[in-house]
Amino acid sequence: MVRDARLAGFLANTTDLVSFYDHDFRLTDCSARVKSIRGNAMAPGATAWEIYPNFGENELRAAMQLAARDGSSTKIRLKALPGQPAGTIFCFGMADGVGIIESAEVGHDGRAAAEEAGRVKLLQHQATHDALTGLQNRRRFSERLDEVLAESGDSRDRSALLQIDLDDFKSVNDTLGHGTGDTLLQLAANRIRGALQDGDAAYRYAGDEFAVIQGGKQQPGAAERLAQAIVDAFKAPFIINDIPLFVGASVGIAFGPQHGVESEELMKAADIALYAAKRDGRGCARTFNRSMMLLLEQRENLRRSLRMALERQELYLEYQPLIRPPSTVVGFEALLRWHHPEVGLIPPNVFIPIAEADGLMDDIGRWVLEEACRQAMTWPSSLSIAVNLSPAQFLSGSLTDTVAQIIDKVGIRADRVELEITETVLLEQTVDNLDTLNTLNVLGIRISLDDFGTHYSSLSYLKNFPFDTLKIDQYFIKDLVADRKSQAIVRSVMSLAHGLGISVTAEGVETAGQAQWLVEEGCDCLQGNFLGRPMGADATGEFADRSPAEQKTPQEQDRT
Numbered sequence: 001m002v003r004d005a006r007l008a009g010f011l012a013n014t015t016d017l018v019s020f021y022d023h024d025f026r027l028t029d030c031s032a033r034v035k036s037i038r039g040n041a042m043a044p045g046a047t048a049w050e051i052y053p054n055f056g057e058n059e060l061r062a063a064m065q066l067a068a069r070d071g072s073s074t075k076i077r078l079k080a081l082p083g084q085p086a087g088t089i090f091c092f093g094m095a096d097g098v099g100i101i102e103s104a105e106v107g108h109d110g111r112a113a114a115e116e117a118g119r120v121k122l123l124q125h126q127a128t129h130d131a132l133t134g135l136q137n138r139r140r141f142s143e144r145l146d147e148v149l150a151e152s153g154d155s156r157d158r159s160a161l162l163q164i165d166l167d168d169f170k171s172v173n174d175t176l177g178h179g180t181g182d183t184l185l186q187l188a189a190n191r192i193r194g195a196l197q198d199g200d201a202a203y204r205y206a207g208d209e210f211a212v213i214q215g216g217k218q219q220p221g222a223a224e225r226l227a228q229a230i231v232d233a234f235k236a237p238f239i240i241n242d243i244p245l246f247v248g249a250s251v252g253i254a255f256g257p258q259h260g261v262e263s264e265e266l267m268k269a270a271d272i273a274l275y276a277a278k279r280d281g282r283g284c285a286r287t288f289n290r291s292m293m294l295l296l297e298q299r300e301n302l303r304r305s306l307r308m309a310l311e312r313q314e315l316y317l318e319y320q321p322l323i324r325p326p327s328t329v330v331g332f333e334a335l336l337r338w339h340h341p342e343v344g345l346i347p348p349n350v351f352i353p354i355a356e357a358d359g360l361m362d363d364i365g366r367w368v369l370e371e372a373c374r375q376a377m378t379w380p381s382s383l384s385i386a387v388n389l390s391p392a393q394f395l396s397g398s399l400t401d402t403v404a405q406i407i408d409k410v411g412i413r414a415d416r417v418e419l420e421i422t423e424t425v426l427l428e429q430t431v432d433n434l435d436t437l438n439t440l441n442v443l444g445i446r447i448s449l450d451d452f453g454t455h456y457s458s459l460s461y462l463k464n465f466p467f468d469t470l471k472i473d474q475y476f477i478k479d480l481v482a483d484r485k486s487q488a489i490v491r492s493v494m495s496l497a498h499g500l501g502i503s504v505t506a507e508g509v510e511t512a513g514q515a516q517w518l519v520e521e522g523c524d525c526l527q528g529n530f531l532g533r534p535m536g537a538d539a540t541g542e543f544a545d546r547s548p549a550e551q552k553t554p555q556e557q558d559r560t
Contacts, residue, residue, distance in 0.1 A: 020098075336352070
């Protein structure tokens, strides 16, 4: 048994004969003095009736069960046997078993022993429970997980581990303070307790991470029902200081011995399942399977490779033309690509989230902007270069300095550079975001709002932020010709933007019919594979240098 320092000091120095037993009434720990008196009898795992043969097994078991059930103290008289002194023992219930204090005094009134039992129970509770939430702590979690894994029997009666992580807890802690965060953790622990059934035990593992261990139940049904009950319990808001706070719970489930015969192996499996729950949108439960492990291993391999990709020149840019109707090339959008030497081309929607999570986007974003600006310097001075900014890059705090340094270094005119941001960037730190956008605007940089209408669109963005361009997402363009609702939305967005003095670019133009409709409705700029696919840097010069006679209108392209 791993001891708390205070409990270890007590057991080493107390003159009392104290011993602790698990729920099966097997010895887990004892004081140094009782061990010196009873010697080899105090072997870890020995039953109480082996240590105290003065009782029959049934008699002592009944007394210990009573103490464990109601947490009371039960006094039992020892009979004198050859080589065994008469005396009294006091059984007292604890959260994780039963304690015994032995007295050699016949007729002892039990008051001193009861006081000592109370002190020992307090020390034992402090050693095995989290002070903030009252749940059992990480030390007790490790012990109990080892126990249930050892007990796991047939395939329908397995042990289950549920790893629980609170969604969005960090934002509450950061914005409302640690006091509110502590209160939230206490309330969260109560909701987890409320979902438990007989035989379930909850633990505070670390920070806002909790765990539940189930033993002796038919699986997977019992664990899946409990996980859903926990997820549902967190759907209602937490009310703290009259403020409703919405914090969900994600749960990862693993079973022993199926997913791990050792505690670390099972914890890893549950953690991988928890990661899958987070990846799938949070506020849900997922059960571990081997495919999750393969996906995680692939992701880890990509993460390691991505850290070296920039240095090894595996990252490169392609450029997709931006066309002003009827057929004028007005610029290009830089698109980041990664060619892995073994895997091949890796989609941006796979590797960019990894780069953001690992804090790599500042370095990668700086390289993209500088490389794109250098390429733009080889084009006619009338052509612009558009570069996407990730939310992580935008919120780094050094974006404006980085942009200004690169413009000065490359020597490009600021008004040739357009930075594209998505609506997700605007969801946090609104004042800071507005300052950043205004500073970029003062530098002469053009700002584009990308993927408009697909996230958390708010007209307040268009009123409060200095956008030069609004890009309509391809979701609204793909069925534009046949769908009247899409037509109404696109037409309304263009009218709104033009009324605010904002230019409109349509993304994902794939057909002549889409292009023709947009041209007739007065869209300022078109982008998509129908007008020009992403191309390497060498091809951009030739594309940009085409004479107007060679640049056919969408209607002309459709007829050829």
